Amino acid sequence: MDNSSLKELFAALRNSRPLIHHITNYVTVNDCANITLCIGASPVMADAIEEMEEMTSIAGALVLNIGTLNSRTVESMLLAGRVAREKDIPIILDPVGAGATSYRTKTSQTLIEELCPSVIKGNAGEISVLAGAGGVVKGVDSCDAADDLISVCKSLARETGAVVVATGKNDIATDGITSYSVSNGHELMDKVSGTGCMLSSVTGSFSAVASDLLTASVAAAAAFGIAGERAAADKSYGPYSFRTKLFDKVSSLTPEDLAAEAKVERI
Amino acid sequence: MDNSSLKELFAALRNSRPLIHHITNYVTVNDCANITLCIGASPVMADAIEEMEEMTSIAGALVLNIGTLNSRTVESMLLAGRVAREKDIPIILDPVGAGATSYRTKTSQTLIEELCPSVIKGNAGEISVLAGAGGVVKGVDSCDAADDLISVCKSLARETGAVVVATGKNDIATDGITSYSVSNGHELMDKVSGTGCMLSSVTGSFSAVASDLLTASVAAAAAFGIAGERAAADKSYGPYSFRTKLFDKVSSLTPEDLAAEAKVERI
Amino acid sequence: MDNSSLKELFAALRNSRPLIHHITNYVTVNDCANITLCIGASPVMADAIEEMEEMTSIAGALVLNIGTLNSRTVESMLLAGRVAREKDIPIILDPVGAGATSYRTKTSQTLIEELCPSVIKGNAGEISVLAGAGGVVKGVDSCDAADDLISVCKSLARETGAVVVATGKNDIATDGITSYSVSNGHELMDKVSGTGCMLSSVTGSFSAVASDLLTASVAAAAAFGIAGERAAADKSYGPYSFRTKLFDKVSSLTPEDLAAEAKVERI
Numbered sequence: 001m002d003n004s005s006l007k008e009l010f011a012a013l014r015n016s017r018p019l020i021h022h023i024t025n026y027v028t029v030n031d032c033a034n035i036t037l038c039i040g041a042s043p044v045m046a047d048a049i050e051e052m053e054e055m056t057s058i059a060g061a062l063v064l065n066i067g068t069l070n071s072r073t074v075e076s077m078l079l080a081g082r083v084a085r086e087k088d089i090p091i092i093l094d095p096v097g098a099g100a101t102s103y104r105t106k107t108s109q110t111l112i113e114e115l116c117p118s119v120i121k122g123n124a125g126e127i128s129v130l131a132g133a134g135g136v137v138k139g140v141d142s143c144d145a146a147d148d149l150i151s152v153c154k155s156l157a158r159e160t161g162a163v164v165v166a167t168g169k170n171d172i173a174t175d176g177i178t179s180y181s182v183s184n185g186h187e188l189m190d191k192v193s194g195t196g197c198m199l200s201s202v203t204g205s206f207s208a209v210a211s212d213l214l215t216a217s218v219a220a221a222a223a224f225g226i227a228g229e230r231a232a233a234d235k236s237y238g239p240y241s242f243r244t245k246l247f248d249k250v251s252s253l254t255p256e257d258l259a260a261e262a263k264v265e266r267i
Numbered sequence: 268m269d270n271s272s273l274k275e276l277f278a279a280l281r282n283s284r285p286l287i288h289h290i291t292n293y294v295t296v297n298d299c300a301n302i303t304l305c306i307g308a309s310p311v312m313a314d315a316i317e318e319m320e321e322m323t324s325i326a327g328a329l330v331l332n333i334g335t336l337n338s339r340t341v342e343s344m345l346l347a348g349r350v351a352r353e354k355d356i357p358i359i360l361d362p363v364g365a366g367a368t369s370y371r372t373k374t375s376q377t378l379i380e381e382l383c384p385s386v387i388k389g390n391a392g393e394i395s396v397l398a399g400a401g402g403v404v405k406g407v408d409s410c411d412a413a414d415d416l417i418s419v420c421k422s423l424a425r426e427t428g429a430v431v432v433a434t435g436k437n438d439i440a441t442d443g444i445t446s447y448s449v450s451n452g453h454e455l456m457d458k459v460s461g462t463g464c465m466l467s468s469v470t471g472s473f474s475a476v477a478s479d480l481l482t483a484s485v486a487a488a489a490a491f492g493i494a495g496e497r498a499a500a501d502k503s504y505g506p507y508s509f510r511t512k513l514f515d516k517v518s519s520l521t522p523e524d525l526a527a528e529a530k531v532e533r534i
Numbered sequence: 535m536d537n538s539s540l541k542e543l544f545a546a547l548r549n550s551r552p553l554i555h556h557i558t559n560y561v562t563v564n565d566c567a568n569i570t571l572c573i574g575a576s577p578v579m580a581d582a583i584e585e586m587e588e589m590t591s592i593a594g595a596l597v598l599n600i601g602t603l604n605s606r607t608v609e610s611m612l613l614a615g616r617v618a619r620e621k622d623i624p625i626i627l628d629p630v631g632a633g634a635t636s637y638r639t640k641t642s643q644t645l646i647e648e649l650c651p652s653v654i655k656g657n658a659g660e661i662s663v664l665a666g667a668g669g670v671v672k673g674v675d676s677c678d679a680a681d682d683l684i685s686v687c688k689s690l691a692r693e694t695g696a697v698v699v700a701t702g703k704n705d706i707a708t709d710g711i712t713s714y715s716v717s718n719g720h721e722l723m724d725k726v727s728g729t730g731c732m733l734s735s736v737t738g739s740f741s742a743v744a745s746d747l748l749t750a751s752v753a754a755a756a757a758f759g760i761a762g763e764r765a766a767a768d769k770s771y772g773p774y775s776f777r778t779k780l781f782d783k784v785s786s787l788t789p790e791d792l793a794a795e796a797k798v799e800r801i
Contacts, residue, residue, distance in 0.1 A: 025579070026293040026560040026563060026579075027563050027564055027567050027579045028564060028567075029293060029294050030294055030295060030297060030298070030460065030461070030564060031564070033294050033295075033460040033461070034459065034460045034506075034507065034510075037458060037459070037460055037506070038458075038505075038506060038507070043460065044364070044367070045292070045293075045294045045334070045335055046335060046364070046368070047335065047337065048335075048336055048337040048338065048370060050338070050368075050370040051368035051369075051370035051371065054367075054368040054369060054370070055367065055368050058367070067579070068579055068580060068581065068582075069582055070581065070582040070606070071582065071584070072337070097578070097580070100578070100588075100589065100592070101580075101584075101585035101588040101589050102585075102588060103582060103584040103585035103588070104585065191571060191572075191785065192568065192571070193564065193567040193568045193571055193577065194564070194567070238572075238781065238782030238783070238785040238786050239568075239571070239572060239781065239782065239785050240568065240572070240777075240778045240779070240780075240781030240782050240785070241778055241779070241782055243507075243568075244507045244508055244510075244511055244778055245507070245508070246507075247505065247506065247507030248505030248506065248507050248508055249505070251458065251505040251506050251507070252505050293560040296560060296561050297561055297562060297564060297565070297727065297728070300561050300562075300727040300728070301726065301727045301773075301774065301777075304725060304726070304727055304773070305725075305772075305773060305774070310727065311631070311634070312559070312560075312561045312601070312602055313602060313631070313635075314602065314604065315602075315603055315604040315605070315637060317605070317635075317637040318635035318636075318637035318638065321634075321635040321636060321637070322634065322635050325634070339604070510774075511774045511775055511777075511778055512774070512775070513774075514772065514773065514774030515772030515773065515774050515775055516772070518725065518772040518773050518774070519772050
């Protein structure tokens with residue numbers, strides 16, 4: 001990928017400050033709000049059915065995260081998603097824990113079928129489960145992926161029409177035809193709750209200003225990963241100090257930094 | 268304003284450690300709990316209809332924040348508010364996102380009409396919308412205010428009987444007759460999610476020990492702003508390090524500091 | 535207590551990384567997720583009735599915390615608890631605010647009667663109220679305990695069959711026959727929201743790998759207290775910097791540290 005396209009996209013994001021509507025879990029919601037601010041967008045978290053139509057209508061992207069799903073919020077996700085589809089607002093689906101319970105698997109499948117999300121971003125296990133390629137998910141942060149993860153991602157992308165992102169040591173992003181590997185990041189990101197959810201927020205932020213959602217997904221993974229590398233470089237104590245710095249580094253990251261440090265490889 | 272009255276109020280707050288009952292959003296609820304502890308009060312977050320009457324009855328103030336409102340919690344707000352009114356417990360209303368969706372606007376209006384809140388604290392856009400003076404609210408942290416904000420605040424205060432606080436570069440507080448401008452604060456406070464919500468918690472804390480809620484509102488805005496200035500003065504990295512220090516500085520602020528550094532001007 | 539048993543238990547926890555299913559409040563849920571990661575376990579927060587059976591079934595322990603209870607989540611707690619009982623998965627009950635409202639007191643009693651929790655961990659006031667020994671609870675972090683707290687804890691333990699932990703300056707843990715006092719900790723832990731909830735998560739983490747839940751409860755209180763001491767030792771600013779370091783220190787604590795620094799006394 002030409003890293004200058006990442007730079008332009010990030011500059012556009014910082015310039016336009018899009019509103020990102022989240023229907024997300026109550027565990028990491030504060031992290032998602034703050035990381036959205038830090039990357040340069042404006043977060044709004046709202047899940048009441050009464051206001052879904054209006055709130056989604058004014059958003060630049062919709063992030064659906066099923067981390068603490070329940071019947072009330074799933075209903076709101078479906079309504080918000082339909083509004084987003086009608087208005088060509090990109091939908092980012094984070095199927096947290098798909099495979100851990102059948103309720104999560106089935107809800108993810110329903111959201112995919114009903115809403116045709118623009119981006120599906122999960123860990124390797126969640127993506128494998130949704131692609132019907134096996135994979136084991138225990139809880140929300142532990143999984144075994146299918147063996148040939150790239151093929152699995154491509155298969156899910158072709159089946160759903162979405163850009164598929166599978167996070168891991170290297171993040172994989174594909175639209176079913178073109179695929180990239182992003183190797184930015186740091187292992188401390190796995191020691192902190194919510195980094196996966198935060199990446200969904202960052203992906204939503206880039207998606208709101210992009211015409212090409214594969215580029216947006218790659219830019220998001222690279223930008224968040226670079227911030228993680230920088231946060232780790234001056235860590236003093238441990239994962240929570242790292243977390244504080246992760247936010248700071250997302251905030252101070254420039255489009256030039258992104259272009260210079262993105263480790264993106266076509267695969 | 269005589270700054271010694273701010274000092275006395277803050278000393279009274281630290282001495283009596285009032286219980287502040289919050290019905291608030293799940294995005295910034297942890298920040299609100301911690302900032303309430305840091306300013307010297309005791310937070311309780313509870314929203315089940317079954318315990319509203321008892322919980323509000325033992326509180327020194329009630330903070331209602333509609334950041335992630337839904338039909339269940341709005342019902343609890345109405346019941347808690349009625350109990351507070353009966354028992355002369357001050358009610359602080361934070362109409363987050365009023366103007367962004369009609370559900371938020373109407374709910375704010377209903378809460379104002381039914382509960383006669385003691386203090387209405389919003390950003391300039393939210394206050395303008397509620398005053399019927401125009402204003403545009405996009406999401407929860409972006410807005411355009413009415414042109415003559417002071418008049419708008421006075422008008423809303425006279426119409427509702429509440430002290431009205433409009434936050435911004437300078438915070439405005441008025442009871443409809445007497446008005447103050449508070450110019451403490453730092454621009455980094457806008458880069459962190461939840462500072463508006465936190466100010467509502469701090470306002471609730473001061474209100475619980477005050478006979479004059481205009482003074483309480485001014486003291487809260489000045490105290491929180493001073494803490495922001497101090498946090499920014501030794502910031503090392505960015506908004507999240509700032510956030511950590513903002514809590515620390517609220518915690519270490521003394522009544523003497525408040526009297527010495529409050530930038531309050533009658534307007 | 536032989537501190538080498540604490541060390542072995544902590545090493546087992548770090549080696550096996552058990553999944554800890556939480557049904558908990560939305561105020562401190564992020565802290566609970568992160569502290570669970572930091573101590574070496576894997577958190578999952580899920581409260582939808584549709585997935586309770588499956589989610590609890592794959593967990594090593596179940597943490598029930600009524601901090602922001604409502605009728606929907608109490609129903610989920612009851613179902614999850616029944617599944618845990620059937621499968622011999624330890625249940626940790628944190629009866630937050632029992633005594634502050636009758637809804638909290640009655641819900642705690644119902645959970646105890648229906649689920650026979652393995653560990654009941656509360657502050658001295660909550661434990662006193664549940665033991666029927668008086669005690670006054672105001673909100674969720676302020677209380678007066680019964681006079682003879684050790685006897686009260688023993689009595690509740692014998693009545694319920696649970697290990698009972700009463701937190702305070704010294705933490706008391708008892709199974710009704712054998713009792714320990716743990717004097718690790720630091721007063722700054724009381725200045726931060728959620729340290730009680732975090733201890734429940736840590737207790738759940740140790741319980742998942744223990745055959746003896748009294749030892750697990752003592753190990754948890756000692757480990758968390760030691761981390762608090764270490765966090766306070768290099769505090770720079772105040773309670774929120776302390777909070778950041780508390781997570782870091784939990785993360786860096788080793789089984790050897792636990793054995794060397796645990797202040798546990800049989801009482």
